Amino acid sequence: MTMADFDWKARFGPIIDELEKDGLEHWATQLQQQLTHRFEDRPHGDLDRWQAALDQLPGLTQVDAQLDQSAVTLTSRQPLTVAQREQLELGLRGLMPWRKGPFNFFGTYIDTEWRSDWKWDRVSPYLSDLSGRRILDVGCGSGYHCWRMLGEGAGRVIGIDPGLLFLFQFFSVKDYLGDVPIDLLPVRMEDLPADLETFDTTFSMGVLYHRRSPLDHLLELKGTLRRGGELVLETLVVEGPEGFSLMPEDRYGQMRNVWFLPSSDTLLRWLDRTGFRNARVVDVTPTTTEEQRSTDWMRFNSLQDFLDPFDPTKTVEGYPGPLRATVIAEKP
Template identity: 25%
Template sequence: MQQNKYDDSAFFANYSRMPRSTGGLDAAGEWEDFRALLPDLRGAKVLDLGCGFGWHCRYAREQGASSVVGIDLSEKMLERARAMTDDPGIEYRRLAIEDFEFGAERFDAVISSLAFHYVERFDLLCRNVHRALEPGGSFVISVEHPIFTALAAQDWHYGPEGEALHWPVDDYHSEGAREARFLGHDVVKYHRTVASYVNGLIEAGFAIRKLSELQPTEEMLARNPEWREAVRRPIFFLIAAVKN
């Protein structure tokens, strides 16, 4: 199922007020780890799946990428991305992640930030990306951590005084759709295990280069004490892989 919640005016307005929407990559808590997983982008042809406002597209060009294609299903997201971009080396296309179709060995790097937990068939997506990459090409993604997506509530278990006692994990091995609440709206996310993410990549022909579960640094905690929650349970899962 392809969702397009971001073209809902109320949802988009709420998303536009998020720190990562107003402050860009430096306001995204996972950015430091994501950036560390990226390959050398100088001269690279880059594809960004679920590009949103185009922050990663513009960063790739700043790092010397020769060209960048960003795709997203939301016209509102792409409209904002185009308004924020003054670079003929970046092309934005309205397209669902599940439907992207490019020639074989078209890109040197494919990236995606916090989009694949909205995609039902990760295995098919991995095969499409593998085909689109040059041999030795990089595939770097971030998703919501499976510990975070296992239960649709995505919330703590609270004590009698409202204190967060623990993060419940249940139905972990029961993969599939979860109807979660995000930005005041019901949103369908797809839960899959860590093993499914890793094995989906391996079975598609990728070698895993590095994983990250984003342990907050002291600097992050000093900037934003709310990141203390991510010390108790991971919220993001990041993977860097390479096409064999």
């Protein structure tokens, strides 16, 4: 197995062609250059291992998907043999750790680190009808929420996340479903062309606190939306008045790349200052060790290891424990 076995041109050729047909030639050209650099100039050392795991999954042709329930679920109209189930388990375990989900592959349930379905259940009641909408999911991980968006009737879903393991986990689902209007691009937010103004809804869930300049991130998100488009923003917040924001001294919950945790009122002010309208907080929920935890499919440290063992309302650094807010706003 060599890195050449991953044919990125075949994988991404259709989405590049689609962008060109949609009048987004500048994005198509830029994306092709980025993918060339990612997979040819500086290929990841684990690329061949992940491709081998993907190749291990049994080939099945009569596959259906249920995308409107807690686990993204694949079912086969023909029962899997014992050998096929063994291949399935081996391939899926070769793509560990599984962080976002859950997924159910033909009866093999992947209990992911995050119960991402809980977040979806908190967010989805407040969304505009997704039917037929063109959607961007920034920092989409393995694409779990992208599949749920498609299950809500979205016309086109594009997720972006630079993590290549996430990409192969996404392929493990999409390869069974064929030509469905959903893609995951292994790029960062800053890799997108400025002011695309092409999406009806843009999601940014669990990204803002990783940005050194949160206002610039909000402006980038605004630039992806058409006029009247909807932003769905989910991020860590802290209790406090308008104007208050926590900047950790070093780590927050053992994460180094956490920069700003605003109060909910501060977050609304940020959205107002960056030109969004009708911003409203629709949910504020503490993250618990039932929602984020180690599992047999993600065996590394998780939230229980990042909280103060004597006071689980605080992180190990002594900061307020994780509190997540969801805000919805529109682009004028």
